[in-house]
Amino acid sequence: MNLLFLSYWGLEDPLTISTVFPHLRLLQQLPEVKHILLVTIERGASATKELQFAPGFAVDKITFSPLRSRQNQPLLLNKIDDFVRFPNELIQLVQRHAIEVIIGRGAPAGALAYLVWKKTRTPFLVESFEPHADYMLESGVWKGYDPRYLFQRYWEKKQKQLAVGLMPVAENYRRKLIQEGIPAGNIVTVPCSVNVTDFSYDSASGQRVRARLGIAADAPVGIYVGKFGDIYYDAEAFDLFRDAAAFFGPQFRLLVLTPNPEAEVRAKLTKVGFTAEQVFVTKAPHAEVPNYLSAADFAFATIKPAECRRFCSPIKVGEYWAAGLPVLLTEGVGDDSDIIKQEGGGATFNLDNPATVPAALERIGALLQQPDYREAIRALAIRHRTVARAAEAYQQLLLPLAAQHA
Structure with missing residues (x-):
């Protein structure tokens, strides 16, 4: 054929x-x-x-x-x-x-x-x-x-x-x-x-990225991969980054891998209170993304809510899970929001209900305290995304x- x-x-x-x-x-x-x-x-x-x-x-x-x-x-x-x-x-x-x-x-x-x-x-x-x-x-x-x-x-x-x-x-x-x-x-x-092997957590790679970027080994690190705007939140995403920084404290660092213009992204980060030392922004080749994921502790998936969003499957969520990262995900996205609620793998939020944001950050923080959280979340990628x-x-x-x- x-x-x-x-x-x-x-x-x-x-x-x-x-x-x-x-x-x-x-x-x-x-x-x-x-x-x-x-x-x-x-x-x-x-x-x-x-x-x-x-x-x-x-x-x-x-x-x-x-x-x-x-x-x-x-x-x-x-x-x-x-x-x-x-x-x-x-x-x-x-x-x-x-x-x-x-x-x-x-x-x-x-x-x-x-x-x-x-x-x-x-x-x-x-x-x-x-x-x-x-x-x-x-x-x-x-x-x-x-x-x-x-x-x-x-x-x-x-x-x-x-x-x-x-x-x-x-x-x-x-x-x-x-x-x-x-x-x-x-x-x-x-x-x-998702190629779970390619995106699996690699401690050595993560440590090298942190050392290159001047991020302390014990600093809580969030990561966002993808565009801003269109089907993704824009200004709202930066507000969520600000809320995460407030929750995790002054040591918090943010990695942003995006095709959006770096200067524009940095300006929006500055507007919500980030200093240049707290953030790293770049457009990374796909092959390098796993290294940055290994340097992070959790990830953001800020997708605009809509009725039809129940029918999607964001590739970034699968890649985050393969790296063992809990995902802060918009409520009502594909099957993934239900998987998170039923099997773990992160926390969901709904900006129409502002109280869900601190609750979701609390859930992410609790997951990061579990010694085997990366292995358990990676299992979700194997179960649902291979x-x-x-x-x-x-x-x-x-x-x-x-x-x-x-």
């Missing part, structure tokens, strides 16, 4: 590295899969640069072909152009490589897979299937009249009707899809997978298609 694996992100995007590459490694090991064509969507600077597919894959089994977004035009026009051009380019790739099944990573990639299906009837599956249109609407990123919202919502409806398999990232969403009438046999929940769930999904949804093409 020949597969086309479509990532909606660029080859060097941390989301591709952390969520797509582990699944490619699984797929290349399946004897039923003869060839995989990896297709990424390159925007910005990466749209014009020479890209090299990462090592560690069977080069005789996986080839790489990027789709390059046009530059120097407004974002809305750029996205519209993408969805006009890319389906035709994908159809050419499907024909040239004799593709028998398309796997789209995320509902926007699933939309492109559906548009290819309209012309070629190539069966498609959608990984990480979430209500993306609702995410963007409820987070205030898109308006209800935005063409991106209207088209994406329609394309998600068509994916539900026509995809041969859907892999939602949360059990909450699987149940909702079944209620909507989608056959249960076509749906397998696959939370965003690629074993993806392997099960491929067995149920993909291999029957392989048998049809044998």
